[in-house]
Amino acid sequence: MAKTPERALRLLKKLWPVAIARVEEEVAQMQSLADAEAVGIKIAPWDYRYYAEKIRKAKYALDSDELKQYLQLDKLIAAMHFVASELFNFEFTLVPKGQVPVFHEDVKVWAVTNKKSGNFVGLWYLDPFARPGKHSGAWAMEYRSHESFDGEVKSLVSNNCNFIKGTPGQPVLISWSDAKTLFHEFGHALHYLSSNVVYPTLNEGRPDYTEFQSQLLERWLLTSKVTQRYLLHVKTGESLSKELLAKIVNVAKFNQGFETTEYLASAIVDLLYHTSPLSGLDPDSFEREALNTLSMPDEIVMRYRSPHFRHIFTGEDYSAGYYSYIWADVIAADAAAAFAEAPSGYYDRELSKKLVKREFDGKK
Numbered sequence: 001m002a003k004t005p006e007r008a009l010r011l012l013k014k015l016w017p018v019a020i021a022r023v024e025e026e027v028a029q030m031q032s033l034a035d036a037e038a039v040g041i042k043i044a045p046w047d048y049r050y051y052a053e054k055i056r057k058a059k060y061a062l063d064s065d066e067l068k069q070y071l072q073l074d075k076l077i078a079a080m081h082f083v084a085s086e087l088f089n090f091e092f093t094l095v096p097k098g099q100v101p102v103f104h105e106d107v108k109v110w111a112v113t114n115k116k117s118g119n120f121v122g123l124w125y126l127d128p129f130a131r132p133g134k135h136s137g138a139w140a141m142e143y144r145s146h147e148s149f150d151g152e153v154k155s156l157v158s159n160n161c162n163f164i165k166g167t168p169g170q171p172v173l174i175s176w177s178d179a180k181t182l183f184h185e186f187g188h189a190l191h192y193l194s195s196n197v198v199y200p201t202l203n204e205g206r207p208d209y210t211e212f213q214s215q216l217l218e219r220w221l222l223t224s225k226v227t228q229r230y231l232l233h234v235k236t237g238e239s240l241s242k243e244l245l246a247k248i249v250n251v252a253k254f255n256q257g258f259e260t261t262e263y264l265a266s267a268i269v270d271l272l273y274h275t276s277p278l279s280g281l282d283p284d285s286f287e288r289e290a291l292n293t294l295s296m297p298d299e300i301v302m303r304y305r306s307p308h309f310r311h312i313f314t315g316e317d318y319s320a321g322y323y324s325y326i327w328a329d330v331i332a333a334d335a336a337a338a339f340a341e342a343p344s345g346y347y348d349r350e351l352s353k354k355l356v357k358r359e360f361d362g363k364k
């Protein structure tokens with residue numbers, strides 16, 4: 001999407017002064033804490049995480065066990081299907097066991113159809129639980145991509161996570177960050193399912209665009225329709241209190257100066273390497289000069305220093321591509337703001353037509 005290095009760099013440099021201004025505030029907070037402790041230090045990079053953690057405990061404390069009681073896996077899956085139905089017009093119907101072959105008994109399959117036309121869209125597989133030999137983390141992938149080059153081929157899409165199964169018959173409870181990841185990866189799945197390309201090669205999205213879908217969908221976890229209907233206490237059935245919701249929103253702002261700055265420093269240096277003549281370049285002084293020019297705060301180091309920054313020269317997909325995370329983040333923030341301002345908010349039917357071209361909007 002960025003098209004030229006200059007456009008990518010322009011965005012990063014626009015964010016930079018805001019990020020380092022926030023670092024200044026964070027350091028001031030930490031410094032006054034250290035002064036109050038009379039430890040006689042000036043905050044340095046090796047103090048940052050230690051004092052940030054103290055600030056988090058004092059000002060942003062969130063009881064993750066308390067929060068977990070509202071995060072039942074089955075209800076979150078139902079919430080995601082609800083969002084997909086409202087926004088994408090997709091209806092998810094659980095396929096009875098045995099009708100579609102799966103590689104493990106934990107894997108469930110849903111048939112996805114278009115709510116208006118009844119047309120079949122594809123299959124959605126969910127492999128939720130950890131087991132020996134399974135790759136760690138959470139991800140979305142396609143077993144088969146949509147195309148219509150030589151007849152209509154439907155998508156076979158999967159979401160994979162590593163939750164702990166728990167007691168049979170008992171609801172599985174997950175953490176807030178896992179719930180966010182679940183929505184994030186489901187955003188990728190919805191993107192795959194929305195494909196209307198003719199040529200199979202066009203299914204391969206660019207990184208600064210594909211993360212937009214997933215980062216945007218995370219926002220629906222905090223919409224009131226989801227929190228009130230699906231985030232229900234496992235014992236009392238009550239929905240999340242206003243206080244707890246406010247805390248979640250507040251926590252998202254914690255340490256953002258640090259995180260944005262350490263990230264941006266790496267993303268900018270990545271682009272500078274790729275736009276500079278490489279012959280005779282000394283990475284040590286190159287990095288030093290780049291950071292000097294940026295007025296990198298003394299209290300922070302870049303997230304990846306040049307010698308262990310895999311993104312820089314690891315291949316066509318990653319090289320000069322570290323900017324793409326924040327690029328997608330900015331578009332997702334813009335799109336979320338558009339939904340927040342729309343007449344029906346995050347569930348505005350007119351605006352969701354701009355997000356995805358749905359069958360009843362004229363797609364064949």
Ligand SMILES: [Zn+2]
Nearest residue numbers: 184188211214
């Ligand atoms: Zn992603």
